[in-house]
Amino acid sequence: MSLTAGIVGLPNVGKSTLFNAITQAGALSANYPFATIDPNVGIVEVPDHRLQTLTEMVNPKKTVPTSFEFTDIAGIVEGASKGEGLGNQFLSHIRQVDAICHVVRCFEDENITHVSGHVDPISDIETINLELILADLETIMKRYDKVAKLAKQKVKDAQYEFEILEKLKDAFENEKPARAIEFTKEQEKYVKQLHLLTIKPILYVANVGEDELLDVEDNENVQKVKEYAANEGAEVIVVCAKVESEIAELEGEEKEEFLQELGIEESGLDQLIKASYNMLGLATYFTAGEQEVKAWTFRKGMTAPQAAGIIHSDFERGFIRAETVSYNDLVEAGSMAKAKDAGNVRLEGKEYIVQDGDVIHFRFNV
Numbered sequence: 528m529s530l531t532a533g534i535v536g537l538p539n540v541g542k543s544t545l546f547n548a549i550t551q552a553g554a555l556s557a558n559y560p561f562a563t564i565d566p567n568v569g570i571v572e573v574p575d576h577r578l579q580t581l582t583e584m585v586n587p588k589k590t591v592p593t594s595f596e597f598t599d600i601a602g603i604v605e606g607a608s609k610g611e612g613l614g615n616q617f618l619s620h621i622r623q624v625d626a627i628c629h630v631v632r633c634f635e636d637e638n639i640t641h642v643s644g645h646v647d648p649i650s651d652i653e654t655i656n657l658e659l660i661l662a663d664l665e666t667i668m669k670r671y672d673k674v675a676k677l678a679k680q681k682v683k684d685a686q687y688e689f690e691i692l693e694k695l696k697d698a699f700e701n702e703k704p705a706r707a708i709e710f711t712k713e714q715e716k717y718v719k720q721l722h723l724l725t726i727k728p729i730l731y732v733a734n735v736g737e738d739e740l741l742d743v744e745d746n747e748n749v750q751k752v753k754e755y756a757a758n759e760g761a762e763v764i765v766v767c768a769k770v771e772s773e774i775a776e777l778e779g780e781e782k783e784e785f786l787q788e789l790g791i792e793e794s795g796l797d798q799l800i801k802a803s804y805n806m807l808g809l810a811t812y813f814t815a816g817e818q819e820v821k822a823w824t825f826r827k828g829m830t831a832p833q834a835a836g837i838i839h840s841d842f843e844r845g846f847i848r849a850e851t852v853s854y855n856d857l858v859e860a861g862s863m864a865k866a867k868d869a870g871n872v873r874l875e876g877k878e879y880i881v882q883d884g885d886v887i888h889f890r891f892n893v
């Protein structure tokens with residue numbers, strides 16, 4: 528399932544440092560040897576403690592985590608929507624990603640120039656968001672006048688379309704993103720095909736200084752970003768990109784020890800991966816056999832045959848049933864055989880909606 532989150536931010540806020548941590552982490556994991564082939568794409572493992580537990584239970588030859596993709600998007604400057612700087616290229620890159628991770632500078636360092644002269648996270652966020660809103664306004668205005676004319680002539684579909692465009696125009700003119708508007712399910716379908724930038728889910732990455740990592744609650748800049756994000760219903764991850772690049776060079780026990788020394792439980796990068804995964808409505812199911820225990824990414828809401836199709840199209844085409852046990856039930860039982868005895872392994876059919884943490888054995892026939 529290759530959905531990707533794009534990393535954006537003003538110049539000099541720490542994007543490259545964070546992206547390097549991502550590629551470094553990806554390069555370390557044996558499962559993705561080609562992770563750094565495309566210089567703008569970094570592939571990382573999705574951290575999931577359940578995989579470890581299943582491995583201990585099943586003792587397979589191989590354990591394979593699922594992965595997630597980040598795309599590095601070149602710096603934006605004010606005026607991008609008018610094609611300034613690398614503006615047009617920037618916007619077209621954002622158009623191709625499924626979600627946005629917006630890096631915001633919260634660290635103070637006199638030696639590192641800030642584009643507007645001083646650290647001001649909200650002004651930084653607004654600068655980028657405004658460029659995206661202006662680009663979206665331009666997109667809808669290409670249709671607006673034509674649709675308005677047809678709506679006046681009482682053409683039925685045009686009236687429907689006009690109502691939506693009017694809502695969007697109003698929001699954009701008030702500097703609000705499309706994601707802040709509530710649409711009906713039917714309207715959502717129409718909005719989707721407009722390919723707007725501000726409809727994409729977003730999360731903010733507050734990049735703090737190394738010394739500030741431990742008391743982020745007292746960090747004024749971080750609090751400002753949190754307040755701003757809360758108004759949008761968006762999430763904030765606090766990282767120190769510089770430290771992340773050091774953590775990314777470590778694995779296993781070494782990494783655990785370093786995190787302990789820093790006094791943090793989970794690396795910022797791991798938090799970012801999980802949050803990005805959730806933001807895209809992704810979840811994980813597992814297959815667990817003697818050969819291999821493997822995590823698979825699926826989109827929440829997928830039926831069992833659709834989820835089976837992620838492994839192989841034959842699994843979907845010839846789907847018979849999904850022998851399913853939830854991760855919690857399996858762990859409680861202690862083994863697949865015991866879970867079966869306890870009646871916790873269900874035979875699910877074509878209509879079954881796969882749940883996060885399901886451990887599944889697909890039966891199929893082609």
Ligand SMILES: Nc1ncnc2c1ncn2[C@@H]1O[C@H](COP(=O)(O)OP(=O)(O)OP(=O)(O)O)[C@@H](O)[C@H]1O
Binds near residue numbers: 538539601768
């Ligand atoms: N959390 C941090 N604390 C201190 N310094 C940092 C932090 N994050 C990044 N830096 C430093 O800030 C400078 C700019 O970082 P970086 O090159 O990653 O920014 P960028 O957003 O990629 O910039 P550009 O878009 O111009 O390429 C670098 O010198 C980097 O080491």
